[in-house]
Amino acid sequence: MNYRRGDAFQANLDALFSFLSAxxxxxxxxxxxxxxxxxxxQAYGLAQxxxxxxxxxxxxxxxxxxxxxxxxxxxCASRRNAxxxxxxxxxxxxxxxxxxxxxxxxxxxxxxxxxxxAAQPERFASRLSALLSSLKSKxxxxxxxxxxxxxxxxxxxxxxxxxxxxxxxxxxxDCNICLDIVVKxxxxxxxxxxxxxxxxxxCLVRFEVYRFYNEETAEAAMAPALPPAxxxxxxxxxxxxxxxxxxxxxxxxxxxxxxxxxxx
Numbered sequence: 001m002n003y004r005r006g007d008a009f010q011a012n013l014d015a016l017f018s019f020l021s022a023x024x025x026x027x028x029x030x031x032x033x034x035x036x037x038x039x040x041x042q043a044y045g046l047a048q049x050x051x052x053x054x055x056x057x058x059x060x061x062x063x064x065x066x067x068x069x070x071x072x073x074x075x076c077a078s079r080r081n082a083x084x085x086x087x088x089x090x091x092x093x094x095x096x097x098x099x100x101x102x103x104x105x106x107x108x109x110x111x112x113x114x115x116x117x118a119a120q121p122e123r124f125a126s127r128l129s130a131l132l133s134s135l136k137s138k139x140x141x142x143x144x145x146x147x148x149x150x151x152x153x154x155x156x157x158x159x160x161x162x163x164x165x166x167x168x169x170x171x172x173x174d175c176n177i178c179l180d181i182v183v184k185x186x187x188x189x190x191x192x193x194x195x196x197x198x199x200x201x202x203c204l205v206r207f208e209v210y211r212f213y214n215e216e217t218a219e220a221a222m223a224p225a226l227p228p229a230x231x232x233x234x235x236x237x238x239x240x241x242x243x244x245x246x247x248x249x250x251x252x253x254x255x256x257x258x259x260x261x262x263x264x
Contacts, residue, residue, distance in 0.1 A: 002078040009080065012036035012043040013093060017066035020047035020091070025059035028145070030168045032099055040080075045093040048167055051147035051221030052214040053088045061089035069093075083201060090167070092201070099169045103178040103202055108185055113195030113208070119155065121192040127152050128160055128207055132183045135164035135205070140176035142224055149218045151211070161211050166203040178203035 003009040012035040023031035029049035036042040049058035065084050069076040069091060076082040083092035092098070118124040131152040138148035146166040151159050164183075166175035182198040182205050190196030195208040206212070 003080055004078070008036065008041040009043060009095065012041055013045075014070065016043045016045040016093060017070065017091075020045050021059055021062040021066055023047070024049060024062055024089075025055050029053065029058055030145075032169055034097075040095055043093055043095060044097050044099065045091070046099070046167060046169060047089065047091050049089040050087075050213075051143075051145050051165065052149070052218035054217070057088055061086055062091060065089060065091045085199060085204070092167075098201075100171065101202075102171070102174040103181065103200055108182060108198060108200050110185060110189035111197045112190040112193045114193065116194040116209075117192050118194045118209075119158065124154055124160070124194075125187065125191065127154050128162070128186070129183075131160060131162045132164065132186070132205055132207065135162050136176065136179040136183055138222065139164040139166060140172050140179060143222045144224065145221050146170065146172075146175055147218075147221050149213050149215070149222065154209075158209055160207055160209060161213070162205070162207045163213060164203070164205045167201075170202045175203060179205060 003013075016033060016035040019033055019035070020031045023033070024047040029051065030047070032044075032046040034042060034044050047062050049061060053061065065086055068074055069082060069084050071077065076084060080095040081093070083090065131150055135148040135150050138150075139146050142148070146168055147163075148165070149161070149163045151161045154160050164179055166178060170178065178200055182200055182203055185198045186196060186205070186207075189198060190207075195206075197204065197206040199205070
C-alpha cells in the first residue's frame, strides 16, 4: 500500500530521514530509529555509510539519498517500503520493523563489469573466491563495523581488491549467512569479469581490479569486534555497550506537517 503526499506517514518519514542523516554521520556511520507512534503510519528507518567514508561525505551521501527517495517521480516516491544503495551509503525505510531480521531469501541484486574480461579467468576465479571467503569471515566475526576490505595478487600486474559488509543491525551469524549467499552468486553473474557487486538487503560484496576504497580509513574501520561490555544496555534509546551505533525513537506531536517539531 502506498502513502499519499501530505499524510501522517510522509511526515514521519521526513522526520526520520532528517534524524538518520545527522545521527549516522555523528556516530561512526550508522543509525536506526522509528518515527510516529502507531501503525500503519509509524516509519522505521536505517542509515549506514561505508566504513571508509568520511563524516562529511557520509552526511552528504545520506542527505542526497534521502532527497532522492522522497522526490516526487522517483521509484521510491509514495512507497511504504524502500531501500536505496549508493556507493558511499545506504538508506532503508518501512512501515514495519525490519531491524535485525535475518536474510530470508530476499531478492539479490547483481551488477557486473561487462566491459572488461579477466585474464586467465580460472585463476582469477580461484583467487577471487579465496579473497571473498576471507573477507566474509572478517566482516561477520572480526570487525566491529561488519566491514572488511582486502586484496590478492592475480598476475604480476593485476591485483584483485574486494570488500564485504553487512548492515550493523545484523547478527554475526546472519551476516555470515547473507554474505555466503551473495558470494556464491558471483559465478552466476560475474564469471570472467574484472569487477562486480552483489547485494541483498543486509549485506554486500564488491570486487574490482583497482582500489575503490580509501585504504587508510578502511583499515581503521576494520577494528576487531569487541566483547559486550558489562553493564551495557540501552538508555533512552541509545546503545551504550561500546558499539559505535546510534539508535533512537522519534516522537511526533499532533501538529500539522508545516509546524513539525521533533522530540528525541
